[in-house]
Amino acid sequence: MQIKRLAGLALLAASAATLGGCATTTSISPDAEVHYDANYDFSDKKLIADTLTASLLNTVDLSGTGKKPVMVVYPVANETSEHISTSGITDDIQLALLRAGKYRFVSKTQRDNLMAEQQHQQSNGDPSSRSAVGRQLGADFILSGTLRSIEKKQQKQIRLTKKKMVYYSLNLELTDLSSGEIAWADKADLARESSKPIIGW
C-alpha cells in the first residue's frame, strides 16, 4: 500500500516537472547581450561590427581629394575553429559606413552578376535603356581582415563542470589600392568563459 502511494507521488512529481518545463518562445532585442555558451553568437557580431565601425568613422580621414573614398570589401578570413559567416560582420560594417555618408562602396560579390546582366543587355536590350559598359567605379581602398580565436579547455580531472575559455579577435585593415599602404587598421576582441555541467539527466 505504501509502495503504491509512493509510486503515485512519484508520478505526480514527474507530471508536475514535465508540465512546469513546457516549451515557451519570447522575442528578445537584437541589441541584447545574450550568451548561452562560450561560442560566437549574434551579440559578438554586433559588438565587433560596432567597435570597428566606430573606429573607421572616428579615427581616419581618407577624403584627401574632397571626394568620398571608394571601398571594396574583401572576405574576412575565418581562422577560428568554428564555422562563422564573417560576411555578416562585413555587411554590418558596410551598412553602417554607407549610412554615415563618409564612404562609397563597390560590390565585389555582384561582379559576375553585373557582367552577366550587361552582356545580356548588350545582346538583347533596347539600346536606349542599356547600361554603359566599362564605366564601373574603381575602388580606392580594400577593406579586409582576419578573425582568429584561441580556445582553452579545462584540463581533464575529477570535476562536475567543464570550463572553456575562448578569445576572439577580428583584425580589419584598409589598404590603399594604388600604393599598397595600410591606411588604417584596428581590431576588436572579446573573451568569454563558459561552464557546462558534465552530469545531466
Add this chain to the structure above:
Amino acid sequence: MVSLVLCVSLSGCATAVFDEARSHYYAGDPVAGVAVLDQAELEDKIPDRDALLLYLERGLMLHRAGLFEESAKAFVQASAYIEENQKISISEQSRSLVSNDWSKTYLGEYSEQLLTHSYAMMSFIMAGNPESAAVEARQALEVIKAHSESLQADAFSQALIALSFELAGQYNDAYVAYRALHEQLPNNETFAYAAFRAAQKVASEDGIATYRPLISDELWKSYSSGGPEAVLFISQGRGPFKRSSSIFYYDERLSFPSYVAVPQTYGSLSISDGLGHVLPQQQLSTDTYSIASAALAERGKLVLAKSVLRGRVKHELVKNLRDDDRAAAEVLNLVFFLLEEADTRSWQSLPARLSLLRVPLAKGQKQLRVKLSGRERVLTIDPQQTQSPQMFSLHF
C-alpha cells in the same frame, strides 16, 4: 521488463535501416542509400541515441555520390551532435546498468570522431570551400590532441589537416602540420616537398634549409615543370565492424566489443598520364581497422569496468527478487543474461583504407589514369589550372 524489451527492439529497427542503406551503398548506389536513411528519419525509425550514425552514414554516402556540400553539412551536424552530448546522463547510465550500452547515446569511438572531421575536410575541399575545411582541421587537431595515444598513427587525417590549412592560405598552420607529419614519416618525399613549400610561404629560412635537401632531383624537376598538381583522396575496401564477445562466470555474462577487420586484398596503385607513362607517387595511408582497434583499446578498461559493474547490479537485483519470488527471479536472470550484449554500433560504411596522394603533372597534361585492384579511373585534368592543386575523391 517491458521497457528492457523495448530497448532492444528499438535498436533492432535502426540496425535494419542502416543495413538496408549500406546494402545499396555497397552495390554502388549511394543515392539510394541516402534515400533509405532520409525516409527512415522522416518516419522516425531511428532513435535519437543513434542519430550520430545517421549523420555519419549519410555524410559518407553523400560524399561518394559527389554531393559534397550536403555531405559536409551532414558531418558538421555529426560533430555538433557529439559536442552537445558530451556529458554523463544519469538516466542513460541507470538504464544501461540494467540492460546494456545499446540504450546509451552513441557518440562514436575516438577514431570515428576524428574521421568525422576528416570526411568533413574532404567534402569541404571537394566543394571548393577550403576555409571551412581549415575550421574542421582545427577541430580535428583537438581530437588528436585529446586522444593522441590511439590517433597519432592516423597519418591520412594529419595530411588532410595540413592540406586544408595550405589550401586556405593559412601557411603558418600548414607549415606546423607538415613539419609534424614529416617527423612521423621522414621517408615520404612528397610531404617533405609540401613542408618545403610551406616554409617558403612563411619565409622560414630554417625550414627551407631543412627540407630542400630531402627532395630528390626527380621530384624537384616534376614540381618545377610548371604543370598542374593533382591531389587524390582514395578510399578502398570495407571498414571494420564490431563484434560482441562474452565471458561467462557461473550464471553471469560479461560482454565487451571488439573490432573485426573485413578481409581485403590491396592491389598496387599505379598512376599514369594519358600516354601510359607511369608517374612516380608516394601515398600516405591509414588503415581504419588499426586506428579503430587502438581507439577502442584506449577506452577498453572503462568498457570492461562498466560491464563488471553491470553484472554486479543485475546480480543484486536478481538476488533481492529471489527472496520474494524465485520463479520471477529466474526469469529476470534469464532476461538480464540475454540482454548482456556489447554495444556493437559503429560507422560501418567507412572504407578499410584511406590514402592521400599528391602527384605533380607535366605542363599541358590533360589526363590522369589511376589503376588499383584491377580497376581503372580516368581523370580529366585542366592544364591551365596551376595555381592550386586539382582535387579528386575516388573509391575502389
